Amino acid sequence: xxxxxxxxxxxxxxxxxxxxxxxxxxxxxxxxxxxxxxxxxxxxxxxxxxxxxxxxxxxxxxxxxxxxxxxxxxxxxxxxxxxxxxxxxxxxxxxxxxxxxxxxxxxxxxxxxxxxxxxxxxxxxxxxxxxxxxxxxxxxxxxxxxxxxxxxxxxxxxxxxxxxxxxxxxxxxxxxxxxxxxxxxxxxxxxxxxxxxxxxxxxxxxxxxxxxxxxxxxxxxxxxxxxxxxxxxxx
Amino acid sequence: xxxxxxxxxxxxxxxxxxxxxxxxxxxxxxxxxxxxxxxxxxxxxxxxxxxxxxxxxxxxxxxxxxxxxxxxxxxxxxxxxxxxxxxxxxxxxxxxxxxxxxxxxxxxxxxxxxxxxxxxxxxxxxxxxxxxxxxxxxxxxxxxxxxxxxxxxxxxxxxxxxxxxxxxxxxxxxxxxxxxxxxxxxxxxxxxxxxxxxxxxxxxxxxxxxxxxxxxxxxxxxxxxxxxxxxxxxxxxxxxxxxxxxxxxxxxxxxxxx
Numbered sequence: 001x002x003x004x005x006x007x008x009x010x011x012x013x014x015x016x017x018x019x020x021x022x023x024x025x026x027x028x029x030x031x032x033x034x035x036x037x038x039x040x041x042x043x044x045x046x047x048x049x050x051x052x053x054x055x056x057x058x059x060x061x062x063x064x065x066x067x068x069x070x071x072x073x074x075x076x077x078x079x080x081x082x083x084x085x086x087x088x089x090x091x092x093x094x095x096x097x098x099x100x101x102x103x104x105x106x107x108x109x110x111x112x113x114x115x116x117x118x119x120x121x122x123x124x125x126x127x128x129x130x131x132x133x134x135x136x137x138x139x140x141x142x143x144x145x146x147x148x149x150x151x152x153x154x155x156x157x158x159x160x161x162x163x164x165x166x167x168x169x170x171x172x173x174x175x176x177x178x179x180x181x182x183x184x185x186x187x188x189x190x191x192x193x194x195x196x197x198x199x200x201x202x203x204x205x206x207x208x209x210x211x212x213x214x215x216x217x218x219x220x221x222x223x224x225x226x227x228x229x230x231x232x233x234x235x
Numbered sequence: 236x237x238x239x240x241x242x243x244x245x246x247x248x249x250x251x252x253x254x255x256x257x258x259x260x261x262x263x264x265x266x267x268x269x270x271x272x273x274x275x276x277x278x279x280x281x282x283x284x285x286x287x288x289x290x291x292x293x294x295x296x297x298x299x300x301x302x303x304x305x306x307x308x309x310x311x312x313x314x315x316x317x318x319x320x321x322x323x324x325x326x327x328x329x330x331x332x333x334x335x336x337x338x339x340x341x342x343x344x345x346x347x348x349x350x351x352x353x354x355x356x357x358x359x360x361x362x363x364x365x366x367x368x369x370x371x372x373x374x375x376x377x378x379x380x381x382x383x384x385x386x387x388x389x390x391x392x393x394x395x396x397x398x399x400x401x402x403x404x405x406x407x408x409x410x411x412x413x414x415x416x417x418x419x420x421x422x423x424x425x426x427x428x429x430x431x432x433x434x435x436x437x438x439x440x441x442x443x444x445x446x447x448x449x450x451x452x453x454x455x456x457x458x459x460x461x462x463x464x465x466x467x468x469x470x471x472x473x474x475x476x477x478x479x480x481x482x483x484x485x486x487x488x489x490x491x492x493x
Binding site for chain 1: 242246247248249250251252253254255276345349352353355356359360361362363384385390391392394395396397398399409412413416417
């Protein structure tokens with residue numbers, strides 16, 4: 001990766017021991033539209049604001065929540081083009097595993113591989129870190145899981161978390177509202193309520209995207225009408 | 236504290252506020268070409284129009300163009316640096332041909348847009364290549380979906396549009412398009428050939444505040460001859476550049492409407 005003229009890392013330590021390129025990448029993430037995830041007792045929900053720059057954009061071509069394997073999905077906050085690279089790598093990783101073992105990759109392993117890619121871009125020559133944080137959700141034999149991966153490549157499993165512009169308020173809201181016994185339906189309602197807190201304008205199925213995975217282990221993105229139905233229930 | 240060593244304006248690494256200056260500068264380049272382009276997507280036809288500025292009286296005007304045919308059913312309009320545009324068009328043609336060879340059917344416009352956008356993203360992340368100073372607008376016919384309009388930018392961002400603009404006066408054009416779109420029953424997607432082309436040309440006239448002659452503009456369309464699907468797909472989708480006579484015909488219809 002990169003030509004020999006750039007075989008030195010662009011992400012180097014500052015005198016105080018910080019990797020400033022990563023800090024700056026986090027700035028890019030924090031100015032992106034809010035995304036959040038909530039792990040319920042029987043599933044996981046991902047929800048994100050779909051902030052379109054104009055009414056002229058054909059919103060059917062915009063997908064912020066991506067299917068990675070049949071039981072794992074991911075969303076992001078930050079630079080859209082960078083997220084496409086990671087979605088592609090994650091999808092390939094899932095396929096390579098399946099080809100080898102004829103079994104779906106586990107959530108933790110997929111997250112680890114994706115995080116490794118992100119870390120490599122903070123150390124390799126001639127490249128910059130990714131300007132996205134990822135929210136990955138899936139259901140495997142260890143039950144429902146939710147992970148957050150940052151531009152540095154560090155990742156943690158979460159019960160509930162938010163990334164992007166409104167993450168501070170969203171996380172405070174989630175801390176109050178979260179409980180371990182929550183079921184998927186409640187989690188969806190809570191996710192929409194949390195997004196509503198920082199949302200500018202009217203929330204609808206056209207400017208919010210929701211993805212869920214339940215005990216059936218099938219990750220899917222809800223249709224706009226389904227999201228509208230849920231929104232009516234929390235209004 | 237070092238500020239990226241001061242290189243954050245020279246190569247695509249992050250600035251302290253989380254921005255990529257090289258990418259932002261690339262956007263500015265697309266405007267310095269001085270021309271504006273407008274594109275509108277209708278039901279059976281998607282059209283783009285751009286100014287034709289011949290820089291020098293001695294140049295052969297027929298060799299000056301910003302519109303490029305990529306496949307028989309996909310065309311691309313580029314605003315920005317001509318050299319970068321040639322490179323991009325070459326890549327688009329090459330990828331389309333490879334797709335047709337590998338998969339046996341014409342590349343859908345959305346897939347082509349994604350390929351170009353992904354390449355643009357690579358330039359924003361790897362230091363050895365600068366972003367291209369070009370914004371391509373892609374119009375074409377997708378066998379299954381019908382008319383398609385995409386715009387890709389130097390950041391690697393791309394989405395489908397009902398209408399869009401690029402170049403020097405892109406903001407004014409976009410504002411005008413948004414107002415028009417609200418005023419049409421069913422939006423731009425309900426329009427057919429004549430209305431689509433005339434809306435695009437009217438938009439350009441409006442934004443440039445001048446009446447245009449057919450020698451001042453380039454107009455091209457991608458259209459579906461028949462909206463009846465045959466075997467589940469739209470047949471005969473074609474990209475073509477309108478001749479001066481055809482452009483004059485539309486300009487006359489616009490003048491009559493006033």
